[in-house]
Amino acid sequence: MDAIFLDVQMPEVDGFDVAASLPDGGPAVVFVTAFDRYALRAFDTHATDYLLKPVEPDRLERALLRLRAGLRARPGAAAPPAQLLVADRGATHVVRVVDIDWLQAADNYVTVHALGKALLLRRTLESLLGDLGPAFVRTHRSAAVALAAVQSVRPRGKDDATVVLKSGTEVPCSRQHRATLLRLLQRP
Numbered sequence: 001m002d003a004i005f006l007d008v009q010m011p012e013v014d015g016f017d018v019a020a021s022l023p024d025g026g027p028a029v030v031f032v033t034a035f036d037r038y039a040l041r042a043f044d045t046h047a048t049d050y051l052l053k054p055v056e057p058d059r060l061e062r063a064l065l066r067l068r069a070g071l072r073a074r075p076g077a078a079a080p081p082a083q084l085l086v087a088d089r090g091a092t093h094v095v096r097v098v099d100i101d102w103l104q105a106a107d108n109y110v111t112v113h114a115l116g117k118a119l120l121l122r123r124t125l126e127s128l129l130g131d132l133g134p135a136f137v138r139t140h141r142s143a144a145v146a147l148a149a150v151q152s153v154r155p156r157g158k159d160d161a162t163v164v165l166k167s168g169t170e171v172p173c174s175r176q177h178r179a180t181l182l183r184l185l186q187r188p
Helices: 015-021 036-046 057-073 125-135 177-188
Strands: 003-006 026-034 047-050 081-089 091-096 099-108 109-114 116-121 136-140 145-146 150-156 160-165 169-175
Touching: 015 026, 015 036, 026 036, 026 057, 026 081, 036 047, 047 169, 057 125, 057 177, 081 116, 091 109, 091 116, 091 125, 091 136, 099 125, 136 169, 136 177, 145 169, 150 177, 160 177, 169 177
Parallel strands: 003 026, 026 047
Antiparallel strands: 081 091, 099 109, 099 145, 109 116, 136 145, 150 160, 160 169
16 A cells, blocks of 8 residues: 555544554555644644645645655655557557657546557556656546647636647646646746
8 A cells, every 4th residue: 555545533543543553664644634723743743745625626636746756756666667568459569658648548448649649558547647657647537648748738718728739739628637737837
């Protein structure tokens, strides 16, 4: 187990007791509670994050990004892969991660868009993004883009947007993911 989300107030035992019982080097801890008064105590226990209920989707996404970054920084953590092997239409394709422009989800499959090709990979988008690391960001429940492939972000009514890639491809960006995308694009 890599991470655990704990409420501060639980029946019989509180979240701080559970966190204290975890072994050194155990899972990262994120506290989720309706009370802000426990925040300092949570960070004193080396919690990775502290979320207030009701949890906003953008705030949850930032917490997940922080968790992923922390897990990759752990000793022995696997680095993002340099390439993917994609078995599609009777052939196994070697796709360099730096050549991927964007990813499109369809149930338990992801279409990998790279170098003008669309290859189908049997994985969930969430799982693949966890492996690919911070070079990719989700823009929609069914899409993610390589940050290096983004040319511009155009507004599109009700806080939604369209991400225009350097290849000219347009990828949807929902309002839940727009702020995170723009923040990540500002990083050097």
